[in-house]
Amino acid sequence: MQRKTMKTVMQGALLLSVASLIAKILSAVYRVPFQNMVGNTGFYVYQQIYPIYGIGMTFALSGLPMFISKLVAETEDETAKYTLLARIFVIMAGASLLLFAGLQFFASQIAAGMGDPGLTPIIRAVSWMFLFSPFLAVSRGYFQGEYDMRPTATSQLAEQTIRVTVILVVAYWAMHHHWNVYRMGSWAMSSAAIAAVAASAVMLYYVFRDRINFLGHLSEPNGPSYRQLAKRLLIEGGTISLFASMMVLLQLVDSFTVMRGLMLHGYLPIWAKAVKGVYDRGQPLVQLGLVVATSFSSSLLPSLTQALNQGRRQQFIRQANTVIRMSLTIATAAAIGLVALMPEVNQLLFGNQQGNGMLSVYVLSIIFATLIMIYNSILQSLNQFTVTIAGLGLGLLIKLLFNEHAVVSFGAVGASWVTVLSLLVMAAFLMAQLRKQHLTAFTNGFLLKMTSVSFLMLVGVRITMLVASWFTGGLSPRVMALANAIIGIAVGAVMFIYLALKFNLLALREWLVLPKADHWLRWFK
Template sequence: MQRKSMKTVMQGALLLSVASLIAKILSAVYRVPFQNMVGNTGFYVYQQIYPIYGIGMTFALSGLPMFISKLVAENESAENKLTLISRLFIILAGFSVALFLFLQGFALPIASTMGDPSLTPIIRSVSWMFLFSPFLAISRGYFQGQYDMRPTALSQLVEQAIRVTVILVVAYWAMSQRWNVYKMGTWAMSSAPIAAIFASAVMLYAVRARHLKVTAAIKRPVLSSYGHLAKRMLIEGGTISLFASMMVLLQLVDSFTVMRGLMIQGLPSMIAKSIKGVYDRGQPLVQLGLVVATSFSSSLLPSLTETLNRGFHSQFVRQANTVVRISVAIATAASVGLIALMPEVNVLLFGNQQGNRMLSVYVLSIILATLIMIDNSILQSLNQFMVTIAGLAIGLLIKIMFNQWAVVRFGAIGASWVTVVALLGMAGFLRHQLRNENLAAFKRGFLGKLLLISLIMMGAVRVAMPIGNWLTAAWSPRMAALFDASLGILVGVLVFMLLALKLNLLTLREWLLLPKANHWLRWFKK
C-alpha cells in the first residue's frame, strides 16, 4: 500500500473529529424540540428504548470501527486486509443476527421487565438497525485503517441527519394526528434502521468506487483464525465500545429500574412515566456538557501513544496530566454553570422548572464522566485494557445494585445520586491505577482551587439573576429565560476565568494550549 503522508493522516483525523462533534451535537440538540412536541410521557417512551439504540450505534459508529482499523493497519498486503475484513464481517454478522432475533423474540419480556409491556413494538422497531451494523462497522473500520476518513465522516453525518429528521417529522405528525405515545415511539425508533440504510448506501458507494472485491477474499488463507479474531473482537473491540457507551449503559439500568422503583413507591403508572420523562431531560444536558468538555482534550490524546512509543515517558506523564487538568477544569465550569442556571435552562429548553434538583444532581456526571473518558484513553495507551474493564464493571455494579432501592427510598432524584456515585467509584478506581504510573494529575491544591472558584462563580451567577428578572419582567417566560441564561453564562465565564488566572489554577503553558489563548489571555490580564 502506498504510504500516506502525516499531513493526510492528520487531515483525515481532523475531518472525522469535526464530523463526530457535529453528530454528537445533533444527537443532543434534537431532543429538546422532540420533548417539547411529545411531552414528558412521550419523551419517557422514547428514552426507555434509546439506550438499546445508543449501544448499537456506539458499536457500529466508533467502538468496532476503531478496533477494526487497528487490525487493518497491522496487515501490509491488500489481499490480507480484504481477507481479514471478510472474516470479521462473518463473525460480526453472526452476532448481529443473533441479537436481532433475541430482541424480536424477547421484546415482550424485556418491556415487562422495564415495567411497561406496551414498549414491546418499540423494541422490535429499533432491533432492525442491528442487521446493518456489521457492514457499517466493517466498512468504516477498513477505510479508517487505510487512513481514509471521508466515507466514515460522510456516513456519520448522513446517518444522524436522517435520523433526527425522521424523529422530528414523526413527532410533529404524531402531535397533529393525536397518535398515542407508543405508536409515536415505534415510528420514532424506526429512524434508527432508516438512517442505517442511508449510511450503508454511502459506505456501499465508497466500497464500489474503490473496486473492493471483499467476497472473493473469503477463501484466501489469513494468519488469524475465526476463533482468534472473535476473541480479539470481544476483548479489545468490546473494551473500546463499552467505554464509549458508558453513559448509555447507565441509562439502560435506569430504563429497567426507575419506572419500576417509582411504581413500587406507590405512584400511579401515568405519573411515574411523566416523572421518568422529566428525569430523562438530564441526558441531553450531560451529552452537551461532555461534547464541550472532551472536544479539546480528544485532539491531544492521539499524541500520547506516539510519545510513549518513542520512549519519552516523562513527556508522556506531563502531557497526560495536562490533558486531565484542562479537561476537568472545563467540565467543572460547564457542570457548575448548568447547576447555577438550572431554573433558567429548564424553562428555556423544556418550558417549565420540573425536576430542577434532580437535574442539578444529574449534571454533576459531566465532571466525572469527562475524567473517566480521559483516564480510560490514557490507560488504553498503556495497553491496560483489563484495568479499564474492571473500572467500568465497578460503576455498573454500583448502579445495578442501588438504583431501584434509591428510587423507592428517595424518588427519581435517587437515581441521579446513584449515577454520580457509580461514576465516582469508577473514576476513583481508574485514578488509583494511574497513580501507580506516576500520573497523579491533581497536585498543588488544584482541586481545592477549582472548588473555591466554582462556588464563587455559582454565587456570582445567582446574584446576577435578579437583574435579569427585573429587565425581562414583561417578556414571555422562554425569552426571559434566554436572556437570563445568556447573562448568567457571561458572568460565569468572566468570574471563572478571572479567578482561575488569579489563583494560578493552570500554568501558563497549559493555558496556551487552549484555542486562541494568546489573544484572550492578554484581554483578561488587563
Template sequence: MGNRNVNKTLQGALILSVAAFIAKLLSAVYRVPFQNMVGNTGFYVYQQVYPLYGIGMTFALSGLPVFISKLIAEAPDLPSQQQVARQIYRWVWGLALVIFGGLMLGADVLARGMGDRQLAPLIQMVAWMFLFMPDLSVSRGYHQGQFQMLPTARSQVVEQLVRVVVILVAAAWATQHQWSVYRMGTWALSGGTIAAVAALVVLPGWRQRSVTTGKNVAHVGRRLLIEGGTLCLLTAMMVLLQLVDSFTVKNGLVASGMGDLAAKSLKGVYDRAQPLVQLGLVVAVAFATSLLPALAEAQHQHRPKAFKQLTTTMMHIALVIATAAAAGLISLMPWINRLLFGDEQGSGMLGVYMLSIILATLIQTYNSVLQSKNAYRLTVVALTVGLLVKAVVNHWAVRSFGASGASWLTVLSLVVMFLVIWYGSPNELRAGIWSRPFIRKLLGCTILMVAGVRFTAMLLAFWWPAIMTSRLAAGGALLVTIPVGGLLFLGLALSWQLLTVREWLAVPHAKAVLRLWQKISQHGGK
C-alpha cells in the same frame, strides 16, 4: 515516511473529531424540540427504548470501527487487510444476528422488565438497525485503517442528520394526527434503521475481488471480544447507565406508591438530563482528546516524560472544562429547564445529574490514556463494578428517594468507576497529575463563578420579574448570565494561573485568548 504517516494520522484524527462532534451535537440537540412536541410521556416512551439503539449506534459509529481500523493498520499489505476485514465481518455478523434475534424474540420480556408491555413494538423496531451494524462498522474501520477518514466522517454526519429528520417528522406528524405515544415512538425509532441505510449509501465499499487472499489473523475473535468489546462498552458508558434506569426508575416510582401515568411522566422529566449531559460531555471531551494523536506519538516513540506531561495536560483541561460546564448548568438549571422544556419541574434532580459530566469526562479521558498503552482489562473491571452498583441499588434508591435517587446513583456509579480506574492504574500514570494548588484554584474559580452567576440572576429577577414565569424571558436571562459566568471563570483562571501556559496552548484557539489577556494585564498595570 514516518513524518508523512504522522501527518496523515493527525489530519485524520482532526477530521474524525469534527465529524464526531457534529454527530454528537445533533444527537443531543434534537431531543429538546422532540420533547416539546411529544410531552413528558412521549419523551418517556422514546427514552425507555433509546438505550438499546444507543448501544448499537455506539458499536457501529465509534467503538468497533476504532478497533477494526487498528487491526487493518497492523496488516502488512492489501491482501492481508482484506482478509482481516473478512474475518471480522463474519464475527460481527454473528454478533448482530444474536442481538437481532434476542431483541425480536425477547421484546415482550424486556418490555415487561421495563414495566410497560406496550414498549415491545418499539424494541422490535430497534432490532432491525443491528442488521446494518456489520457493514457500517467494518466499512468505517477498513477505511480508517487505511488513513481514509473522510468516508467515515461523511457517513457519521449523514447518519445523524437523517435520523434526526425522521424523528422530528414522526413527532410532528404524530402530534398533528393524534397518534398514541407508542405509535409515535415506534416510528421515531425507525429513524435508526433508515439512517443506517443512508450511511451505507455514502460509504464506499471495502471488498476488492481482484485482491489475492491474505493470511488469516490469529485470535481475531478473542481480540474482538476483549479489545473491541472494551472500546464499545466504555464509549457506551452513559447509555448503559440509562439502560439500567429504563428497567428501574419507572418501576421504582410505581413501587413507591405513584400512579402508573404519573410515573411515566416523571421518568420523562428525569430523561431531560440526557441532552444536557451529552452537550457538556461533547464539549469537554472534544477539547481534552484533541491531544490524543500527540499522546499516541509519544507512546510510539517511547518518550515517557512527554507521555506523562501530555496525560497531565489532558486531565487538567478535561477537569477544568467539565467542572465549569457542570457548575454553570447546575446554577442556571431552573431557567435552562424552563427555556428548553417549558417548566421548572425536576430542576433539583436534573442539577444532581449534571455532576456526572465531570466524572464521565474524567473516565473517558483517562480511558483514552490507558488505551494508548493497550490497557483494557482495568476499564472493563471499572465499568462492570460501576454498573453493578447502579443495577443493584437503583430500584431501592428510587423507591426511597424518588427520581432524585436515580440521579445520585448515576453519580455514585461513576465515582466508583473512576476510583477503580485511578487506583488500579500504574503509579506513573497517577503521581503528580493532581496537585493541591491546582484543586484549590479550580474550586475557587468555580465557587466565585457560581456566586457571580447567582448574584447576576438575583439582580435580573429583581428588575425583570417575568424571568421567573416566562419562557422567553428565561432565555433572555440566560443570554446575560451565561457570558457573565464564562468570562468570570476565564478571568479568574487566567489571573490565578489555573493552567500553565503550555496547558493553555494545548486548548484550541487559546493562543488568541492569552494574547488578549496579556494586553489587558499590561494595560491594567500602567
C-alpha cells in the same frame, strides 16, 4: 491501496473528528424540539429504548470500526486483508442475527422488565438496525485502516442527519394527528433502521468505487481462525465499544429500574412515566457538556502517544497531567454553570422548571464522565486495558445494585445521585491506577481551589439571576429565561476565569494551550 501521505492522514483524522463532533451535537440538540412536541410521556417512551440504539450505534460506528482498522493497518498482504474482513463479517453477521432475533422474540419480556409492556413494538422497531451493523462496521473499519476517513465521516453525517429528520417529522406528524405515545415511539425508533440503510448506501458507493470484494475471499484456507478473531473482537473491540457507550450503559440500567422504582415509590404508572420523561431531560444536557469538555482535551491526546513512543517519559507525564487538569477545569465550569442556570435552562429548553433538583444533580456527571474518558485514553496509551474494563465494571455494578433502591427511597433524584456516585467511583479507581504510573495531576491544593472557584461562581451567578429577573420580569417565561441565561453565561464565564487566575488554579503554560489565550489573559490581567 497506496498509503496516504502524513498530510492526508492528518486531514482525514480532522475530518472524522469534525464529523463526529457535528453528529454528537445533532444527537443532543434534536431531543429538545422532540420533547417539546411529544411531551414528558412521549419523551419517556423514546428514551426508554434509546440505550439499545445507542449501544448498537457505538459498536457499528466507533468501537468495532476502530478495532478493525487496527487489524487492517497491521495486515500488508491484500488477499490476507480481505480474508480477515470476510471472517470478521461472518462473525458479526452471526452475532447481529442473534441480537435481532433476541430483540424480536423477547421484546415483550424486555418491555415487562422495564415496567411497561407498551414498549414491546418499539423494541422490535429498533432491532432492525442490527442487521446493518456488520457491513457498516467492516466497511468503515477497512477504509479507516487504509487511512481514508472520508467514507466513515460521510456515512456518519448522513446517518445522523436522516435519523434526526425522521424523528422530528414523526413527532410533528404524531402531534398533529393525535397519535398515542407508543405508536409515535415505534415510528420514531424506526429512524434507526432508515438511517442505517442510508449509511449503508453511502458505504456501498465507496466499496463499489474502489472495487472491494472481501466476501469473495470467504473460502480462502489461510488466515486467522474464526475462534481467534471472535475472541479478539469480544475482548479488544468490546473494550473500546463499552467505554465509548459508558453513559448509554448507565441509561440502560435506568430504563430497567427507574420506572419500576417510581411505581414502588408510590406513583401511579401515568405519573411515573411523566417523571421519568423529566428525568431524561438530563441526558441531552450531559451530552452537550461532554462534547464541550472532551472535544478540546481529545485534541491533546495524540501528543501523549507520540511522547511515549519516542521514549520521553517525563514529557508524557507532564502532558498527561496538563490534559487532566485542563479537562477537569472545563468540565467543572460547564457542569457547575449548568447547575447555576438550571431553572433558566430548563424553562428555556423544555418550557417549564420541573425537575430542577434532580437535573442539577444529574449534570454533575459531566465532571466525572470527562475524567473517566481522559483516564481511559491515557491508560490505553499505556496498554492498561484490563484495569480500564475493571473500572467500568465496578461503576456499572454500583449502578445496578443501588439504582432501584435509591429511586424507591428518594424518587427520581435517587437515580441521579447513583449515576454520579458510580461515575465518581469509576474515576477514583482509574485515578488510583494512574498514580501507579506516577501521574499526580492534583497537586498544590488543585481540588480545593477548583471547589472554591466553582462555589463562588455558583453563588455569583444565582445573585446575578435575582437581579436580572427584576429587569426581565415583564417578558414571556421563555424569552425571560433566554435573556437571563445569556447574562448568566457571560457573568459565570468571566467570574470563573477571573477567580481561576486569582487562585492560580492553572499554570500560565496550561492557560496558553487554550485558543487566543494570550489575548484574553492580557485583558483579565
